[in-house]
Amino acid sequence: MTETDEAGTFPAGAAEPAAHRDPSTGTVDLRRVGANPDFWYPVALSKNVRSKRAFAAVFAGERIALYRGESGTVYALEDRCAHRQVPLSMGVVEGEALRCCYHAWAYRGDGRISQIPYLSKGDGRPPRGVRGYPVREAYGLVFVFPGDPDKAAAAPLPDLPAFGSPRYRTMTYSRTVRCHYSFMHENLLDMNHQFLHRGVVGRLHPELLDFRTDERSVEARYLFSHAGGKRNRGASLLASEGIGGSDSRDVMTIRTSYPYQTLDLVPENAERPAFCLWVAYVPEDAAQRRCHTFGLLMIEKPRIPGALHLAWPLIRRFTERVFAEDRMAVEAEQRAWDEQGEDRNREVFSLILDVREVLRANGVPIRPRGACGASSVCNGQDRGPSPMAGADGTAG
DSSP states (O other): OOTTTSOOOOSTTOOOOGGGBOTTTOOBOGGGEEOOSSSOEEEEEGGGSOBTOEEEEEETTEEEEEEEOTTSOEEEEESSOTTTOOOGGGSEEETTEEEOTTTOOEEOTTSBEEEOTTOOTTSOOOOOBOOEEOEEEETTEEEEOOSOGGGTTTSOOOOOTTTTOTTEEEEEEEEEESSOHHHHHHHHHOGGGGGGGHHHHOSEEEEEEEEEEOSSEEEEEEEEEEOSSOOOHHHHHHTTOOTTOOOOOEEEEEEEETTEEEEEEEOTTOSSOSEEEEEEEEEOSTTOOOEEEEEEEEEEOOSSTTHHHHHHHHHHHHHHHHHHHHHHHHHHHHHHHHHHTSOOOOOOOHHHHHHHHHHHHHOEEBOOTBTBBTBSBOOSOOOOOOOOSOSSSBOO
16 A cells, blocks of 8 residues: 555545645655544543542543542443533532533433522523543553444454563553644654664664555565664663663564554563553543543563563663654644645655555545534534433432
8 A cells, every 4th residue: 555546535525625646656745644533532531530629521523521439330421511611620529420610410321411509490401511522541541432422332442461461561651742633653663763863772773574565454564673872771670671671683573553552572582571551542622632642661571570670760761761752743744834835755765655545545534613503524424412301409
């Protein structure tokens, strides 16, 4: 697949305006493609949604109020009171309900209004409630399903066997990056940018062994060898090469499986990965020019008890430095797009052309705010709130 021979179309019923296409190739501008909401997206760390507290989250311009009920269950509601539009994330948790801080309207976990304290028979009919989102907790993250709720039960959460394995310990990342999520997919999948990290990893030589593509995924295998230069101590520890480093050749497998991304590194002659990375890029703003990166880095424990604990700060410092350099690059790409008003990128790497096609084909058009109700993306579904059970002060 290449960028010049693809159809550049969205799923059926979601045609993109012609103004959003490259006139020279006819392809859709990838930076105008929104993340498909019909998947589970992490929107918060579980530890940040505290007992009996509300937390403000977001997906593509949709503000979401998370709260943990008395039972420990996490709920996700549209972050606005149906009365005066005050954010429900400013509210008070009572039992399994969330009460608005302004006039004390109370909401159940499904978004239905359960009580309006002062409502009398002579008052007007109250609104039905607000939207409730399917929500699940896994891997220390809170996932919501922002798309068609009828599809949530059949949509799988990511499968991360290393997360629960006693052989691995997990380092969690949560960072906002000011760029379209597609730049992040391209950055991780394209290992030809190691020159950017020369001050951290020395001179690394990546050799693309092979890659394969299907409708929803792209997977690439690289052979990495160290060609000289000073290597950060944290990099050596992360790759299970010891303090002094090694001349071993490592195989790195990177996969975009829409909408997530994974990376496994297997050192030469090793039986299993030295580390596994899982990452999701969750758009924050309605224009989707800013995304939140949630990452889980699962690191193999060495045979020496406690060694990984001692190495942890060095590994964390190394990964944060690499991430900072990548963020600098992708945010510069986004600024160029903003200044030019279009994608003038001239990519030549077939692997990246393929991942762009996968992101286009599985994404949805970004629409002006209000074109599909409160949402910034359109998927042809009615996203109205659940009806209120009763019209008096309490729900039936």
